[in-house]
Amino acid sequence: MSLIDSTSAGGQPAGEDRTQAIRDRLRDAIVDHRLAPGTKLSESEVGGLFEVSRTVARAALQMLAFEGLVRIERNRGAFVANPSPEEARQVFASRRLIEPGIVTAAAERATAGDVARLRAHLAAERRHMHARGPEARRAEIKASGEFHLLLAAVAGNAILQRFMEELVARSSLVIALYGRTGASSCGHDEHDAIVDALERRDAKAAAALIVSHIDHIEADLDLRLRTSPSLKAALNL
Amino acid sequence: MSLIDSTSAGGQPAGEDRTQAIRDRLRDAIVDHRLAPGTKLSESEVGGLFEVSRTVARAALQMLAFEGLVRIERNRGAFVANPSPEEARQVFASRRLIEPGIVTAAAERATAGDVARLRAHLAAERRHMHARGPEARRAEIKASGEFHLLLAAVAGNAILQRFMEELVARSSLVIALYGRTGASSCGHDEHDAIVDALERRDAKAAAALIVSHIDHIEADLDLRLRTSPSLKAALNL
DNA sequence: AATGAAAAGATCGTATGCAATTTTTGTCAG
DNA sequence: CTGACAAAAATTGCATACGATCTTTTCATT
Numbered sequence: 266m267s268l269i270d271s272t273s274a275g276g277q278p279a280g281e282d283r284t285q286a287i288r289d290r291l292r293d294a295i296v297d298h299r300l301a302p303g304t305k306l307s308e309s310e311v312g313g314l315f316e317v318s319r320t321v322a323r324a325a326l327q328m329l330a331f332e333g334l335v336r337i338e339r340n341r342g343a344f345v346a347n348p349s350p351e352e353a354r355q356v357f358a359s360r361r362l363i364e365p366g367i368v369t370a371a372a373e374r375a376t377a378g379d380v381a382r383l384r385a386h387l388a389a390e391r392r393h394m395h396a397r398g399p400e401a402r403r404a405e406i407k408a409s410g411e412f413h414l415l416l417a418a419v420a421g422n423a424i425l426q427r428f429m430e431e432l433v434a435r436s437s438l439v440i441a442l443y444g445r446t447g448a449s450s451c452g453h454d455e456h457d458a459i460v461d462a463l464e465r466r467d468a469k470a471a472a473a474l475i476v477s478h479i480d481h482i483e484a485d486l487d488l489r490l491r492t493s494p495s496l497k498a499a500l501n502l
Numbered sequence: 503m504s505l506i507d508s509t510s511a512g513g514q515p516a517g518e519d520r521t522q523a524i525r526d527r528l529r530d531a532i533v534d535h536r537l538a539p540g541t542k543l544s545e546s547e548v549g550g551l552f553e554v555s556r557t558v559a560r561a562a563l564q565m566l567a568f569e570g571l572v573r574i575e576r577n578r579g580a581f582v583a584n585p586s587p588e589e590a591r592q593v594f595a596s597r598r599l600i601e602p603g604i605v606t607a608a609a610e611r612a613t614a615g616d617v618a619r620l621r622a623h624l625a626a627e628r629r630h631m632h633a634r635g636p637e638a639r640r641a642e643i644k645a646s647g648e649f650h651l652l653l654a655a656v657a658g659n660a661i662l663q664r665f666m667e668e669l670v671a672r673s674s675l676v677i678a679l680y681g682r683t684g685a686s687s688c689g690h691d692e693h694d695a696i697v698d699a700l701e702r703r704d705a706k707a708a709a710a711l712i713v714s715h716i717d718h719i720e721a722d723l724d725l726r727l728r729t730s731p732s733l734k735a736a737l738n739l
Numbered sequence: 740a741a742t743g744a745a746a747a748g749a750t751c752g753t754a755t756g757c758a759a760t761t762t763t764t765g766t767c768a769g
Numbered sequence: 770c771t772g773a774c775a776a777a778a779a780t781t782g783c784a785t786a787c788g789a790t791c792t793t794t795t796c797a798t799t
C-alpha cells in the first residue's frame with residue numbers, strides 16, 4: 266500500500282542511481298492513480314519515504330516535472346499534474362501523430378520474437394481483464410499502456426520511444442481525470458488486430474488500426490470544462 | 503567570447519529561476535557549436551562561470567541531459583553529447599514523422615499575424631545568409647532552426663513544440679558533427695515555399711515540402727562511422 | 740464578530756562540507 | 770624509454786545547514 270513496497274528485495278546495496286529509482290517509483294504511483302492529481306509531493310516527505318535526503322528527492326521531482334507528470338511552482342513545491350482539457354487534447358493529438366509512424370516502423374522491423382513478446386503481453390492483458398477488483402483494474406490499465414510502449418520499442422527509435430513513454434504516462438493521468446467509463450481500458454481486441462497486422466507486415470492496416478484505437482480511447486473522455494476550474498483547483502489543493 | 507556575455511545587463515536582481523537561465527545559456531552555446539561535442543562540463547567550472555554554487559549548475563546540467571544535449575556518466579561528470587550516426591538517423595526519422603503533422607496543423611491555424619512573423623523571420627534569415635564571417639554563419643544556422651520552432655509554435659500544440667525544441671537542438675549537434683558542406687544551412691527557398699503553402703492553407707503541399715526539406719538537410723550529412731571514434735574523441739577532448 | 744496586521748511555522752532555494760570515486764601525477768622496475 | 774603501480778589531486782554524490790519566501794495562526798482593533 267505504501268509507495269515504497271520495495272521491488273528490490275535486497276535492501277539498498279544499490280550503489281547505482283537512486284534518483285532514477287525514486288523517479289520510477291513515483292511515476293508508477295502516479296500512472297497507477299495511487300497518487301491523485303493535485304496531490305502535494307513535498308521534498309522532505311518524498312525524501313523521508315525513500316530514506317534519502319531532500320537533494321535526491323528534489324532531483325527526482327524535477328525529472329518528473331520535465332516529463333509533465335508533476336508541476337513545480339516556485340517556492341510552493343511539487344504537485345501531481347492536473348492536466349487541463351486542452352492539455353489532454355494535445356496529448357492525444359500528439360499520439361495520433363506519432364503512433365502511426367511507430368507502428369509503421371514496427372511493421373517493417375518486427376521479428377518473430379517481437380511478435381511473440383507482443384502476444385504474450387496480450388495474454389497478460391486478458392488475464393487482468395478477467396480478474397476482479399480495483400487492483401486488477403489498475404494492472405489492466407497499466408498493461409494497456411505498456412502495450413503501446415512495447416510497440417515503440419519494436420519500432421527501434423529510442424527518441425520516439427522516450428516521447429511515447431511521456432505520452433503514455435500523461436494519457437494515464439488524463440484518463441484518471443476525464444475518463445467516463447472504467448471501460449476506457451482499451452478494446453483489447455484492437456490490440457490483437459494491431460499485432461495481427463504487424464505479423465502480416467501490413468503497415469497501412471496497422472497505422473489505420475492504431476489511429477482508430479486512439480480515437481476510441483479519446484472518445485471515452487469527457488473533456489468539458491469542470492464548472493468552476495478555480496474552485497476545483499482550490500479544493501484539490 | 504565567454505559563455506557569460508550577460509544578456510541581462512542589470513546584474514542579477516532576477517529573483518527568478520537562475521537554473522533555467524544557465525540551462526538556456528549552455529544550450530545556446532552547444533547548438534551554436536561554441537562548445538564542441540565531447541567537451542567536459544564540470545560542475546564547479548559551470549558554477550564558477552555563472553557565479554552560482556555547484557547545486558544549481560548541477561541541476562542545469564541534468565536538465566540538458568534530459569534533453570539529450572549532454573551526457574552524464576556516473577562519478578565522471580557531464581559532457582556535451584556526441585551523437586552516434588545511429589542517433590543522428592533517429593533524430594531525423596523523428597523529425598520526418600513529426601514535422602509534417604506540425605505544418606499540417608499550422609496550415610489550418612495560421613493567422614495573418616503568424617504569417618507576418620514567419621515572413622519577418624525569413625527576411626532575417628536572408629540577412630544572415632548574405633553576411634560574411636563565422637559569426638554570421640552561426641547566426642544563420644541558429645535562425646534556420648528557429649524557423650522550424652516558429653512553425654511548431656504556430657501549430658499550437660505545446661507538447662509537440664517541446665519535442666521539436668529537443669529535436670532541433672539535437673539536429674544542430676548532429677550537423678556540427680556530420681555536416682558535409684557549410685551549405686547545410688537549409689535551402690532558404692524551401693522555407694519560403696513552406697510559408698507560401700501555409701498562407702494558401704495548402705496543408706498537403708506544406709507537408710510534402712517540409713519532408714523534402716528534411717530530406718535535403720539529412721542528405722548533406724556524412725553518417726559513415728568515423729574510422730577511429732576513440733581517437734577522434736581523444737582529440738576532441 | 741469581522742477584519743487586518745504581525746508573528747510563528749513550514750517549505751523551498753541555495754551554499755557548503757564530507758565521503759567516495761575517478762583521474763592525474765610521480766616513481767621505480769624492467 | 771616504456772609500463773606498471775602507488776600516492777595525490779580533482780571531481781562527483783549526497784547530506785546538511787541557513788536564509789528567503791510563502792502559509793497559517795494569533796491577536797489586537799474596529
